[in-house]
Amino acid sequence: MTQRDQRVALGVLAVCFTVLAGVACGDDSSPDQNVGDQGGSSGAAGASGGGNGGSGATDNGGSGGTGGTTGTSGGAGGNAGTANGGTGGTSTTTMGDPDEVVRAACGWEFRCCDEGERAFRLSPFATDAATCATRLIFEMRQSNATANPYVAGPAAPGGLLGRLGYVVNLARVDVSAAGVQECKDYWEALGCTTEPDPDARCNGPAAADPCALTNLFTPKLQIGDECTAALTEGGIYNDVECVPGSTCLAADHPDNPNDVPTCVKRGLQDEPCTQDDDCDFNFFCNGAGNCTEKGDAGETCSFNDPTEPAPGDENIQCKAGLSCNPVTLQCVESCTLGFTCATNNGDADLACPADSGCAPLEVAEATSAFRVCTALGNSAASRCNSDADCVATRYCDGSVCQSDKTNGATCAAQNECAAGLHCDIGNTGNCVNNLAATVACTNDFQCGPASAGCLNQGTTGFACRNNKLPNGDECGDSAACNSGRCELASEVATVTTCVAGAAAGADCDSIPSDGEALSCRPGLLCFGETGGPGSGSCVQQANPGRNCENPDEDADDEMCANGSSCTDQWDLDICTDAAVSKTNGGNGLTCDGS
Numbered sequence: 001m002t003q004r005d006q007r008v009a010l011g012v013l014a015v016c017f018t019v020l021a022g023v024a025c026g027d028d029s030s031p032d033q034n035v036g037d038q039g040g041s042s043g044a045a046g047a048s049g050g051g052n053g054g055s056g057a058t059d060n061g062g063s064g065g066t067g068g069t070t071g072t073s074g075g076a077g078g079n080a081g082t083a084n085g086g087t088g089g090t091s092t093t094t095m096g097d098p099d100e101v102v103r104a105a106c107g108w109e110f111r112c113c114d115e116g117e118r119a120f121r122l123s124p125f126a127t128d129a130a131t132c133a134t135r136l137i138f139e140m141r142q143s144n145a146t147a148n149p150y151v152a153g154p155a156a157p158g159g160l161l162g163r164l165g166y167v168v169n170l171a172r173v174d175v176s177a178a179g180v181q182e183c184k185d186y187w188e189a190l191g192c193t194t195e196p197d198p199d200a201r202c203n204g205p206a207a208a209d210p211c212a213l214t215n216l217f218t219p220k221l222q223i224g225d226e227c228t229a230a231l232t233e234g235g236i237y238n239d240v241e242c243v244p245g246s247t248c249l250a251a252d253h254p255d256n257p258n259d260v261p262t263c264v265k266r267g268l269q270d271e272p273c274t275q276d277d278d279c280d281f282n283f284f285c286n287g288a289g290n291c292t293e294k295g296d297a298g299e300t301c302s303f304n305d306p307t308e309p310a311p312g313d314e315n316i317q318c319k320a321g322l323s324c325n326p327v328t329l330q331c332v333e334s335c336t337l338g339f340t341c342a343t344n345n346g347d348a349d350l351a352c353p354a355d356s357g358c359a360p361l362e363v364a365e366a367t368s369a370f371r372v373c374t375a376l377g378n379s380a381a382s383r384c385n386s387d388a389d390c391v392a393t394r395y396c397d398g399s400v401c402q403s404d405k406t407n408g409a410t411c412a413a414q415n416e417c418a419a420g421l422h423c424d425i426g427n428t429g430n431c432v433n434n435l436a437a438t439v440a441c442t443n444d445f446q447c448g449p450a451s452a453g454c455l456n457q458g459t460t461g462f463a464c465r466n467n468k469l470p471n472g473d474e475c476g477d478s479a480a481c482n483s484g485r486c487e488l489a490s491e492v493a494t495v496t497t498c499v500a501g502a503a504a505g506a507d508c509d510s511i512p513s514d515g516e517a518l519s520c521r522p523g524l525l526c527f528g529e530t531g532g533p534g535s536g537s538c539v540q541q542a543n544p545g546r547n548c549e550n551p552d553e554d555a556d557d558e559m560c561a562n563g564s565s566c567t568d569q570w571d572l573d574i575c576t577d578a579a580v581s582k583t584n585g586g587n588g589l590t591c592d593g594s
Helices: 003-024 098-112 115-122 129-141 160-166 177-189
Strands: 173-175 217-219 246-249 262-265 283-285 291-293 314-316 340-343 356-360 370-375 394-396 401-403 421-423 431-433 453-456 462-465 524-527 536-540 566-569 572-575
Touching: 098 115, 098 129, 098 160, 098 177, 115 572, 129 160, 173 177
Parallel strands: none
Antiparallel strands: 173 217, 246 262, 283 291, 340 370, 356 370, 394 401, 421 431, 453 462, 524 536, 566 572
16 A cells, blocks of 8 residues: 555545544534424433534424533533524533543643654544544443554553553443542643653552552442453452452353353352352462451461462462561561562562662572562671672672672672772782773773773774763774764775764765765665665654655665554554664653653
């Protein structure tokens, strides 16, 4: 399909979407506005408020529509043709409107994502937050479609909008007014994407997700009712549709007597059981054969084998999201000291709060099974598996935190030496001072962690530098250049220097040593290159969500500045919404508000 054909198809889709928007908004139709003596019919009940009555042709105007789900009053009476206008509509107050959540999330998309990102995530015919919301509200309220065409962002499968539009059946749940308000507030207060801190730690126990489906809705399906298998309990959340004391089981589950997903009985407190699966969410089957509620934070837990406790083998269990500390035998909240952050030699320091590490815990003479959040080690008695488990003046020798070594001390690894020193491996074998800027070097670690490294300066050799080399400086490889390009700048150049690269429309190649042409600047593609000097021409790459046909009008992955594939999404050849890297002229962020 050519891009012109795609634009025609897109136009058809846009027309369909406009018609769809009219249906979803409950507009009165033209024939209804000319219904003889009785006037027009009532306007349909919309998602927010009642419609207005139609105009009467010869007598009374139609009555106003019924108020919508937000508790807004009914619409106004219709205009009289020759007599009186109809009666205004009545108000129905149904607290909690998930439409508001959809509008808030669409509002974030249009507040933070640029036009191209939105085109990929929401389709090009979602021209503003209102049309975005109209489409998804239609899917949630009036369509029974389950095939979700969205592939990225909150409207994609697994995202909030995707689940509301294509998974949730509003007839099977009751809306929580408080939950809807919390989720709406969350989206309206949510800032655009910012660059993450790679060393950021969690900050106490995870707060409840205001937009979890279990917060937005309360279940109303009874035992034996057909349910949605995708909304069964899992992780830290209970069933969305099935009432407490039941769970949604797939049609092929041995406990389900029906050939459709069904709400099946599960035990609550003190009800009989033979295994944990017989009990409802956050209950377990105790040794006496009764369902028992799992422990809250600070309550007692225990393991089936108290002499050799194993992760996941508790006989008195903790509620979802908590862990049982094998030493204190208490349920512990996430991101707090004592929480099991990893098991079986895993590591997850970022799952622990500031000033702590995910350190080995000695249990039953072993230190491999449990890793728990532990205050940073400040002595040789402190267990560790990495330097992140120790205070700044200590290093981890693989088992405990040792004091950093001083200048002149024998060393075997870089982490053993104190700040400002490095281990002179292969030479003296001692901790020595880091090298100053411009001093000759052979390895990055000699220059210290704050430097740009040991850079290749071409014929002058390697030296420690505080910053990468600017354009025009001699270089020995592209990694030494701030531009990322080290080439012969011209046919008469005798040494390679850092260059900005060829501009759009200029000849290009990927041969750094020919001097006839340069590689392209960030965000440009050397199109048509055959391997020979100057055989290509620099063309602008496409940003996220933009047309990725090359100058020959062929879909081309290399045309995408973000390095993604050129996808056939919404019947258009466009790049995905993946971020453009800093090395290719972007900032590495998607939907950052720019």
